Amino acid sequence: MTDRIWNFSAGPAVLPESVLEEARENLLSLGDTGVGICEHSHRGKPFVAVAEEAEALCRELAGIPDNYKVLFLQGGASTQFGMIPMNFLAKDQTADYLVTGSWSKKAVKEAKLFGNVHTVCSSEDKNFNYIPTDKTYSDSPRYVHFTSNNTIYGTQFASEPAGFSNEAFLVNDSSSDIFCRPIDVSKYGIIYAGAQKNLGPSGVTLVIIRDDLVEQGNSELTSMLQYRTHAASDSMYNTPPTFGIYLMMLVFRWIKANGGLAGMHERNKAKAGKLYEYLDSSSLFQPTADKASRSLMNVCFVTGDADKDAAFLKKADAEGFSALKGHRSVGGMRASIYNAFPSEGVDALISFMKDFEATA
Amino acid sequence: MTDRIWNFSAGPAVLPESVLEEARENLLSLGDTGVGICEHSHRGKPFVAVAEEAEALCRELAGIPDNYKVLFLQGGASTQFGMIPMNFLAKDQTADYLVTGSWSKKAVKEAKLFGNVHTVCSSEDKNFNYIPTDKTYSDSPRYVHFTSNNTIYGTQFASEPAGFSNEAFLVNDSSSDIFCRPIDVSKYGIIYAGAQKNLGPSGVTLVIIRDDLVEQGNSELTSMLQYRTHAASDSMYNTPPTFGIYLMMLVFRWIKANGGLAGMHERNKAKAGKLYEYLDSSSLFQPTADKASRSLMNVCFVTGDADKDAAFLKKADAEGFSALKGHRSVGGMRASIYNAFPSEGVDALISFMKDFEATA
Numbered sequence: 001m002t003d004r005i006w007n008f009s010a011g012p013a014v015l016p017e018s019v020l021e022e023a024r025e026n027l028l029s030l031g032d033t034g035v036g037i038c039e040h041s042h043r044g045k046p047f048v049a050v051a052e053e054a055e056a057l058c059r060e061l062a063g064i065p066d067n068y069k070v071l072f073l074q075g076g077a078s079t080q081f082g083m084i085p086m087n088f089l090a091k092d093q094t095a096d097y098l099v100t101g102s103w104s105k106k107a108v109k110e111a112k113l114f115g116n117v118h119t120v121c122s123s124e125d126k127n128f129n130y131i132p133t134d135k136t137y138s139d140s141p142r143y144v145h146f147t148s149n150n151t152i153y154g155t156q157f158a159s160e161p162a163g164f165s166n167e168a169f170l171v172n173d174s175s176s177d178i179f180c181r182p183i184d185v186s187k188y189g190i191i192y193a194g195a196q197k198n199l200g201p202s203g204v205t206l207v208i209i210r211d212d213l214v215e216q217g218n219s220e221l222t223s224m225l226q227y228r229t230h231a232a233s234d235s236m237y238n239t240p241p242t243f244g245i246y247l248m249m250l251v252f253r254w255i256k257a258n259g260g261l262a263g264m265h266e267r268n269k270a271k272a273g274k275l276y277e278y279l280d281s282s283s284l285f286q287p288t289a290d291k292a293s294r295s296l297m298n299v300c301f302v303t304g305d306a307d308k309d310a311a312f313l314k315k316a317d318a319e320g321f322s323a324l325k326g327h328r329s330v331g332g333m334r335a336s337i338y339n340a341f342p343s344e345g346v347d348a349l350i351s352f353m354k355d356f357e358a359t360a
Numbered sequence: 361m362t363d364r365i366w367n368f369s370a371g372p373a374v375l376p377e378s379v380l381e382e383a384r385e386n387l388l389s390l391g392d393t394g395v396g397i398c399e400h401s402h403r404g405k406p407f408v409a410v411a412e413e414a415e416a417l418c419r420e421l422a423g424i425p426d427n428y429k430v431l432f433l434q435g436g437a438s439t440q441f442g443m444i445p446m447n448f449l450a451k452d453q454t455a456d457y458l459v460t461g462s463w464s465k466k467a468v469k470e471a472k473l474f475g476n477v478h479t480v481c482s483s484e485d486k487n488f489n490y491i492p493t494d495k496t497y498s499d500s501p502r503y504v505h506f507t508s509n510n511t512i513y514g515t516q517f518a519s520e521p522a523g524f525s526n527e528a529f530l531v532n533d534s535s536s537d538i539f540c541r542p543i544d545v546s547k548y549g550i551i552y553a554g555a556q557k558n559l560g561p562s563g564v565t566l567v568i569i570r571d572d573l574v575e576q577g578n579s580e581l582t583s584m585l586q587y588r589t590h591a592a593s594d595s596m597y598n599t600p601p602t603f604g605i606y607l608m609m610l611v612f613r614w615i616k617a618n619g620g621l622a623g624m625h626e627r628n629k630a631k632a633g634k635l636y637e638y639l640d641s642s643s644l645f646q647p648t649a650d651k652a653s654r655s656l657m658n659v660c661f662v663t664g665d666a667d668k669d670a671a672f673l674k675k676a677d678a679e680g681f682s683a684l685k686g687h688r689s690v691g692g693m694r695a696s697i698y699n700a701f702p703s704e705g706v707d708a709l710i711s712f713m714k715d716f717e718a719t720a
């Protein structure tokens with residue numbers, strides 16, 4: 001078997017090796033069923049057990065209160081950008097958006113199709129390299145939407161935005177930092193995340209939604225666009241993405257075995273900490289995000305010289321450090337070091353960077 | 361490794377064993393990339409090559425004309441039930457639906473949210489056990505929608521519905537018989553299918569759509585609900601279900617290696633043929649679908665005695681014939697024998713049924 005390399009992809013991203021090994025063993029037969037994991041009916045006992053374990057572990061890991069539904073949907077976070085305003089924002093209402101990156105902007109664009117959007121804050125003035133501290137909410141927003149981690153720019157909220165009308169509910173696009181640290185779900189109305197960074201493969205989207213919102217959603221939409229449809233049928237109104245849910249269940253088991261969300265937080269602080277520490281000390285590489293806004297998940301950095309960046313990326317790739325190229329809107333490098341990214345991979349990267357710096 | 365059993369699941373359904381074996385080998389490293397198939401960025405070369413091969417093989421197998429787009433979407437056929445009228449049916453327009461089963465009815469329900477629905481024909485009078493021959497179209501339907509194979513009832517159209525205004529375009533929910541036989545794509549405006557019966561795992565939906573329709577779709581919808589969004593970005597506007605597309609690509613390779621759609625048709629006629637032949641000769645089991653409307657994919661049958669059905673199902677399950685229980689709206693048994701279901705499994709089932717009949 002080919003050796004695995006260090007995969008810094010921003011998503012789809014590295015998965016725990018033990019999870020992939022277990023999935024591999026179950027591809028032709030899930031346990032002793034004689035039927036592979038992708039081939040089981042979603043209505044049959046073996047898959048229903050998988051889906052139930054996925055939900056139970058998700059609830060346990062995040063301490064999700066009983067008055068929240070846990071949904072496994074299709075369509076990615078991009079579908080949620082639309083489903084949220086479509087369900088909750090009427091023409092004469094206003095939703096408040098914190099604009100901290102391209103994903104926030106895409107979410108705003110969809111919301112404007114349905115109602116008014118008020119911008120609480122924006123860090124676009126500095127190419128989204130920081131999380132604004134000044135926030136101005138509208139008087140009575142229907143909801144307040146933020147992107148807890150900005151995948152492209154490597155910034156992350158240290159805590160939930162606060163200070164808005166308590167009539168409004170908080171919505172979080174947590175696609176790129178879900179379960180990277182403990183979370184107080186009771187502060188939120190809706191948390192959503194495409195699985196493909198911290199939770200599993202692409203093709204399944206986790207949505208955690210409060211029961212009263214499930215009820216309040218627009219009932220004139222097609223079935224698939226109403227949260228109540230999925231809530232009422234345990235995400236099995238239609239055929240769910242069974243393999244994705246299975247892998248997510250295995251990832252939840254792995255998170256639990258590694259100390260739960262608190263354990264993930266310790267791991268992530270240690271991994272990101274040593275990388276930022278090196279970047280701060282390096283005279284070749286500089287981190288691009290504001291110090292107070294640094295992400296635990298996506299570490300962005302540049303040399304300040306496009307040719308050197310290119311030379312570094314080329315050498316990195318040749319030596320088994322893959323997908324380190326930054327997004328074109330930032331340039332330079334981005335090391336995505338999600339939950340499953342091994343600490344040894346960060347050590348290896350730092351040592352490679354030091355060598356490069358010494359010879360550059 | 362556990363022996364594989366005969367899996368008659370209606371979907372998710374059996375996949376070619378060689379496809380699963382190949383997927384297994386690529387779960388920790390796709391080829392020699394050192395990164396597993398689920399972990400590759402959808403924008404990276406290795407996955408883009410997979411997606412391109414999937415599209416190219418799909419086009420080759422079905423002879424898809426150049427003026428059609430091939431899309432790999434999320435959300436299942438159920439999302440298409442809504443997306444089609446949402447994109448093409450205005451309030452004052454009429455769409456014509458052929459109602460041949462529960463899935464057709466669900467499609468109708470979503471269409472009624474957007475415009476008028478005219479029922480061309482319905483076989484509900486006989487619990488959908490036949491494909492109607494009498495059809496009355498409306499004068500100028502926007503489109504004509506049919507379900508080419510009725511998964512639950514085991515009926516299938518022998519050929520495309522015809523005789524409607526040539527201003528209308530034909531839409532086919534081909535979820536449960538896509539690529540079971542050659543198809544003349546040029547007769548259609550849109551063909552869609554959840555992958556989980558004939559093409560791959562659940563979580564990816566194939567949509568074949570004519571270019572002029574991509575252009576005509578409602579442009580006031582959210583990005584994810586417009587076909588043009590996906591058409592313009594080769595189904596990569598957002599993160600696609602990468603593993604599902606990979607498995608579909610492997611299934612397309614398998615279809616090609618096994619004679620293409622003509623080869624599938626021969627296989628399917630032979631498999632279904634011998635099962636119906638036995639059912640016709642059996643004095644214990646009766647097929648439920650009208651002879652002229654029989655499906656190549658889902659073979660439904662009963663003993664006429666609920667207790668005997670239950671005894672049969674219990675014994676079948678114990679002997680490794682899995683998921684033979686019919687849908688509750690038909691009762692009895694259903695053998696789903698999609699493209700990937702092996703001919704030997706049909707032989708084994710027939711011989712088991714003969715034994716059961718002999719001792720019942």
Ligand SMILES: Cc1ncc(COP(=O)(O)O)c(C=O)c1O
Pocket residue numbers: 011075076077078079103147149150151152173174175176194195598599600
């Ligand atoms: C923060 C954030 N939101 C949304 C998305 C879009 O997710 P999806 O591709 O699942 O639609 C991404 C994907 O990278 C992301 O990083």
Ligand SMILES: Cc1ncc(COP(=O)(O)O)c(C=O)c1O
Pocket residue numbers: 238239240371435436437438439463507509510511512533534535536554555
């Ligand atoms: C003919 C037909 N149409 C639609 C569907 C629904 O598909 P999905 O579960 O992908 O939404 C099915 C699923 O069994 C089906 O058999």
Ligand SMILES: [Mg+2]
Pocket residue numbers: 100101102103104149150151152153
């Ligand atoms: Mg971003």
Ligand SMILES: [Mg+2]
Pocket residue numbers: 055234
């Ligand atoms: Mg539940």
Ligand SMILES: [Mg+2]
Pocket residue numbers: 460461462463464509510511512513
């Ligand atoms: Mg049906």
Ligand SMILES: [Mg+2]
Pocket residue numbers: 415594
């Ligand atoms: Mg193309």
